Amino acid sequence: MTIRALEKISVGQNGIGSFILQCKRLDIHYCDHSGSSRGMNAFIKTHLSKFAQKNPAIEFAVSPRPRKHPVMIGHYINGRQKSICVANMEPSQILKKAELLRDASGDKVKRVNKPVTSINESVRGIWSPYHGNGMAV
Amino acid sequence: MRRISRLGKPSGARLAPAARPLAPLGTPRASTRPSPTPAAVKINTLRFYSSRQPEPLPASLTSGGKSAAPEEIVEEVEVQQFDHDQSQQQRLFVPPPRPSVAERADTITDTLYTPATTAEGLESIGGLGSWWDDPAHWPETSDFVGFKPKQKVQEPVLLEAAVRRALTETLLMKQLGQEEQLTGPWGLQGKAQHDAVLALDVRVDSDGNATVTGDLHAVADGLVVKDGESNVDSADVLPSTAEALAWKSQADQSWKGTSLQDARLKFAVIKRVMQLTGQVIPDQKLADIATARGLLATLQKPPKPKTLSQEIVAKKQDLVTLPNVAFSPKRVTRGDKDQALGRYKLIEAEFRKRDLQDGPLSVPKSREKKHWNGEA
Amino acid sequence: MSRSLLRSLFELRAPSTSRPAAQFKLPARSLSTTPLRRNSPTTTESTTAAAQNATAPSSIPTNPTEAASLVTESRSQTPQAAEALYPRIPQQVNPPTSESQATIAQLLPLLRTQPAHYLTAHIWGRPYLVTAGDQIRLPFKMPGVVPGDVLRLDRASTLGSRDFTLKGSPYVDERLFECRATVLGTETEPMRIKIKTKRRQRRNKQVRSKHHFTILRISEVNINGPEAVGL
Numbered sequence: 001m002t003i004r005a006l007e008k009i010s011v012g013q014n015g016i017g018s019f020i021l022q023c024k025r026l027d028i029h030y031c032d033h034s035g036s037s038r039g040m041n042a043f044i045k046t047h048l049s050k051f052a053q054k055n056p057a058i059e060f061a062v063s064p065r066p067r068k069h070p071v072m073i074g075h076y077i078n079g080r081q082k083s084i085c086v087a088n089m090e091p092s093q094i095l096k097k098a099e100l101l102r103d104a105s106g107d108k109v110k111r112v113n114k115p116v117t118s119i120n121e122s123v124r125g126i127w128s129p130y131h132g133n134g135m136a137v
Numbered sequence: 138m139r140r141i142s143r144l145g146k147p148s149g150a151r152l153a154p155a156a157r158p159l160a161p162l163g164t165p166r167a168s169t170r171p172s173p174t175p176a177a178v179k180i181n182t183l184r185f186y187s188s189r190q191p192e193p194l195p196a197s198l199t200s201g202g203k204s205a206a207p208e209e210i211v212e213e214v215e216v217q218q219f220d221h222d223q224s225q226q227q228r229l230f231v232p233p234p235r236p237s238v239a240e241r242a243d244t245i246t247d248t249l250y251t252p253a254t255t256a257e258g259l260e261s262i263g264g265l266g267s268w269w270d271d272p273a274h275w276p277e278t279s280d281f282v283g284f285k286p287k288q289k290v291q292e293p294v295l296l297e298a299a300v301r302r303a304l305t306e307t308l309l310m311k312q313l314g315q316e317e318q319l320t321g322p323w324g325l326q327g328k329a330q331h332d333a334v335l336a337l338d339v340r341v342d343s344d345g346n347a348t349v350t351g352d353l354h355a356v357a358d359g360l361v362v363k364d365g366e367s368n369v370d371s372a373d374v375l376p377s378t379a380e381a382l383a384w385k386s387q388a389d390q391s392w393k394g395t396s397l398q399d400a401r402l403k404f405a406v407i408k409r410v411m412q413l414t415g416q417v418i419p420d421q422k423l424a425d426i427a428t429a430r431g432l433l434a435t436l437q438k439p440p441k442p443k444t445l446s447q448e449i450v451a452k453k454q455d456l457v458t459l460p461n462v463a464f465s466p467k468r469v470t471r472g473d474k475d476q477a478l479g480r481y482k483l484i485e486a487e488f489r490k491r492d493l494q495d496g497p498l499s500v501p502k503s504r505e506k507k508h509w510n511g512e513a
Numbered sequence: 514m515s516r517s518l519l520r521s522l523f524e525l526r527a528p529s530t531s532r533p534a535a536q537f538k539l540p541a542r543s544l545s546t547t548p549l550r551r552n553s554p555t556t557t558e559s560t561t562a563a564a565q566n567a568t569a570p571s572s573i574p575t576n577p578t579e580a581a582s583l584v585t586e587s588r589s590q591t592p593q594a595a596e597a598l599y600p601r602i603p604q605q606v607n608p609p610t611s612e613s614q615a616t617i618a619q620l621l622p623l624l625r626t627q628p629a630h631y632l633t634a635h636i637w638g639r640p641y642l643v644t645a646g647d648q649i650r651l652p653f654k655m656p657g658v659v660p661g662d663v664l665r666l667d668r669a670s671t672l673g674s675r676d677f678t679l680k681g682s683p684y685v686d687e688r689l690f691e692c693r694a695t696v697l698g699t700e701t702e703p704m705r706i707k708i709k710t711k712r713r714q715r716r717n718k719q720v721r722s723k724h725h726f727t728i729l730r731i732s733e734v735n736i737n738g739p740e741a742v743g744l
Binding site: 045 | 464
């Protein structure tokens with residue numbers, strides 16, 4: 001009989017030992033001239049410094065993108081990215097969108113019906129009709 | 138082809154060779170007229186010239202000209218050429234030599250002459266080659282010098298000194314009865330004149346009418362433009378910042394109440410300020426200026442930042458100093474991302490290895506930039 | 514004693530001590546009625562009676578603020594702000610019967626010795642049966658929390674291991690366990706489009722809805738001994 005290595009490998013679960021924010025980078029694009037960027041420009045001037053101070057784990061990259069609508073792009077640890085066009089939005093609305101990008105995990109959105117997801121084995125085991133005292137019919 | 142930007146250099150009737158009558162007609166020189174512009178002020182202008190190596194001249198230009206062509210054809214060519222008056226032309230550009238013209242085949246009397254059947258081995262004639270691209274043919278004196286200096290003065294103290302000087306000069310011209318001079322060109326003199334103007338005393342009454350006392354005639358003589366006036370470096374027209382600060386600390390500030398309701402006075406002051414500092418007051422702000430103080434405030438108001446990044450650098454230092462925020466003043470391109478990652482060097486090296494790209498892998502300069510540099 | 518219980522006694526694992534217990538000392542209060550029930554086939558008559566006692570109909574409050582008081586150990590907020598948003602609600606406990614005191618003193622140490630534990634934590638009136646490491650997708654977006662915040666869940670209706678279950682009526686005394694959850698973030702789901710039709714009308718209306726859900730990860734489940742309630 002050959003000796004086989006254990007197939008079980010450790011699975012990373014965020015938040016058990018330490019917590020790592022999934023959003024690692026937020027690209028903020030604006031245009032200097034077009035009117036759809038007015039809210040975004042105001043957001044950069046008024047809200048961004050406080051938001052960046054509160055979220056030191058995120059790298060903020062602000063750069064112009066002339067003649068384009070303003071966009072925020074979140075880059076996540078899993079390699080995916082999520083982008084939101086914030087044309088014609090008020091600064092407070094844009095702040096909400098920035099929080100949405102920060103809170104997101106970066107995974108594809110999917111419908112989940114069960115509230116609890118677990119990779120642990122069942123604590124009380126699986127019920128079997130052939131064990132125990134039996135059932136009186 | 139030469140671009141229009143290069144032909145824009147000569148300014149005024151005196152300087153325009155194309156506007157002159159054709160050479161054979163021989164009208165009197167226009168240079169005897171008084172100059173509409175003051176003597177050229179030496180200003181640090183940017184000079185754009187072709188970076189191309191000058192090519193050798195065509196044989197028709199180097200062979201020295203007139204000998205080969207019949208007389209009547211030379212006359213005809215001369216009409217089409219620029220005027221060859223060296224005393225005038227030296228300051229503008231160096232015209233190409235007269236081209237030589239080959240003899241026509243039907244006029245050749247030599248019996249040994251046989252017309253060529255191929256172009257090989259024949260000397261080329263005609264064309265100017267890269268004559269206009271040679272910087273040596275465009276002396277520095279040919280650069281266009283405008284009324285307004287190219288470098289704007291932004292320093293508030295210097296602006297205050299300039300407004301005071303312009304106001305005093307305008308007031309004294311008006312006071313001396315030289316009303317027609319208010320709309321004319323004034324000379325740009327150096328620091329001595331500046332100090333002399335600022336030494337004059339300006340008294341303002343309650344209605345805003347100002348009177349200047351002092352040696353008015355000496356200053357007025359310096360203002361009037363004479364032909365052949367010496368060039369003054371624009372850096373010396375206004376004092377240094379330290380000198381202006383010293384002047385301001387002991388100067389009487391009551392001159393700022395001078396009324397500028399008189400349109401001729403206002404025009405003259407604003408024109409002079411523009412000549413001294415390079416600051417132009419836009420039309421929509423002109424109507425709001427009623428006093429010298431208002432004019433000064435308009436000038437001293439810092440210009441609005443053109444871009445968001447400029448504004449943030451100027452006003453929002455707390456945002457720039459945050460360690461997790463990076464600002465880019467320009468659009469971030471694919472190349473920038475590669476450079477940030479260090480991938481750019483590798484791509485360049487791989488291209489070089491395969492002989493695909495010589496030199497840096499960067500975006501080529503725009504075509505317009507080539508034209509600005511005077512290249513074809 | 515069952516074979517599995519014996520096995521788990523040998524596989525005894527030290528309880529998680531990632532946080533000092535003294536930090537979360539709660540004010541002394543009267544004991545709750547938290548009878549202990551044994552699930553093993555060797556159930557005695559007395560504990561079965563206790564189990565019936567425990568499963569007697571009890572009114573579980575539906576008001577979220579009563580059903581679960583969250584103690585946020587937040588990174589992002591000051592303790593005062595967290596307290597203002599989620600005020601600490603003391604647990605209403607009934608005095609325990611002498612029988613339940615006896616079963617807790619006797620059987621809770623056995624429950625603790627079995628390694629894997631589960632509990633039914635209640636968050637805003639809803640039960641979630643979780644073990645350490647599980648992820649909960651709450652059916653709402655919890656206001657005032659940011660990713661990385663640690664919540665202490667202090668309402669549980671059951672604590673259990675493989676063979677033992679401690680049932681609360683309605684809740685287990687909060688001094689008997691420590692359960693912490695880390696806020697992972699907010700997720701959403703694909704937009705739902707419900708088409709509303711009316712009979713004999715050609716128009717139909719599309720109703721769109723998209724909700725946001727807070728994601729929690731159970732980072733810690735500790736069960737304290739009977740000495741935590743003075744037994």
